[in-house]
Amino acid sequence: MRFTVFGSSGFIGRALASHLIEMGHDLFLPEKGSRTFQKKSLGHVIYCVGLTSDFRTRPFDTIDAHIFAASEVLRFGEFESFLYLSSTRVYQNATSTDELAQIPVNPSVSGELYNLSKLAGETLTLNSGGPNTRVARLSNVIGPKASIQTNSFVGLIAKDAAAGRVIMQTSPETCKDYVWIGDVVSILTQIASRGRDRIYNVASGRSIRHIEWTNALKISTGCEVVYQKNAPNLSFSPIEIGRIRNEFAYVPHDVRSRMPGLFGVE
Secondary structure (H helix, E strand, O other): OEEEEEOOOOHHHHHHHHHHHHOOOEEEOOOOOOOHHHHOEOOEEEEOOOOOOOOOOOHHHHHHHHHHHHHHHHHHOEOOEEEEEEEHHHHOOOOOOOOOOOOOOOOOOHHHHHHHHHHHHHHHHHOOOOOOEEEEEEOEEEOOOHHHOOOOHHHHHHHHHHOOEEEEOOOOOOEEEEEEHHHHHHHHHHHHHHOOOOEEEEOOOOEEEHHHHHHHHHHHHOOEEEEOOOOOOOOOOOOOOHHHHHHHOOOOOOHHHHHHHHOOOO
């Protein structure tokens, strides 16, 4: 089976490419900015291009990555299916995390640029007229060697721990959904090649509190952790994963069981 991965130099794209090669699939990995994809049969496209923690300081790059570059592939690419990687962060202001939830956004808030651009990319994908276009909304993806994932929350605190001290600017009770990278690449391959629906949440369905992360970090590294006084609780609602459970018999790993290995202790 032929797959094309856009964004293969990123954390998720790189892991996805390795998984597809291991599974014996034919793989095409276009370089950033290259238009060579217009001359090839792309097979199943998985679009992993995106910005994360630096989107506030790079608004134009965020729009380019989440919308304009995707539109080029949707408009000019020859593909069997197209899977756009979005984020469960879009549920930030919603009352439900079901895939059919109504999602409010506020364009006057700078932090919502990420949500708006991802939702625009989703809308373009689902209404482009191309064959088998789908969206996967990913929660916080975590994997081995957390310290090198410097754009993620876990990567940032791991980096600070290496210097001996972590200063937390959010409440210890802040909780979010984290999903293991191995589960992500496996389910994305299945969604891209045979998904029956249009939108899927890809998450663990379990929330982990920040204090659980920092406790594991202290045990593994011996670092000092300081929570700022009156730090805000920025918790997200649990992510609904019934759709992928029912369609793919999806059973995600519990990231908690892998915490010690993330920080160097097996």
